[in-house]
Amino acid sequence: xxxxxxSVLLFFFPLMVNADINGVKETEFRNMRVSGENGTxxxxxxxxxxxxxxxxxVEDGHNEYLREQRIWIKGKQVKWRPFSxxxxxxxxxxxxxxxxxxxxYKRNQxxxxxxEYPVVLxxx
Numbered sequence: 001x002x003x004x005x006x007s008v009l010l011f012f013f014p015l016m017v018n019a020d021i022n023g024v025k026e027t028e029f030r031n032m033r034v035s036g037e038n039g040t041x042x043x044x045x046x047x048x049x050x051x052x053x054x055x056x057x058v059e060d061g062h063n064e065y066l067r068e069q070r071i072w073i074k075g076k077q078v079k080w081r082p083f084s085x086x087x088x089x090x091x092x093x094x095x096x097x098x099x100x101x102x103x104x105y106k107r108n109q110x111x112x113x114x115x116e117y118p119v120v121l122x123x124x
Contacts, residue, residue: 028115029104030080039091041121043102044084049073055105055113058087058121060098065089087121099123 032045047054053073058066066087073081087102094100100123105116 027117028106029117032104032117032119034102034119034121036087037122039089039094041087041102042084043087043119043121044082046080046082047073047104049078049081050106052107054083055107056085056102058089058100058102060095060100062098063095065093065100095124097124 028048030046032043035042043056050073054071055068056066056071057064057068066089069085071083071085073083089100100121102119102121103116104119105113108114
């Protein structure tokens with residue numbers, strides 16, 4: 001029974017990252033989509049506009065495959081802006097087991113990470 005409970009929790013944990021005590025808090029990202037495989041991925045979605053851009057890293061929970069990158073959000077200041085980017089990781093560097101994730105986030109005025117949003121790229 002414990003193993004089943006832990007499996008369920010681990011599966012749904014990425015969905016609960018933006019939850020708070022009073023329920024689900026509004027996220028900075030929505031309509032996220034990923035396409036691709038074997039180290040080449042196209043990530044797209046919408047983000048609440050800001051002039052500092054969006055940051056991301058790629059990891060599997062043990063290893064970092066891509067250090068922090070910044071995406072500048074172009075266009076006029078509106079509530080939601082579409083964005084997309086491509087991630088390339090050499091085949092020889094991909095994990096043999098596990099889940100490759102991209103972590104999207106923003107940084108506040110002090111440079112601290114805020115609103116982290118995990119997205120699965122591929123399961124191995």
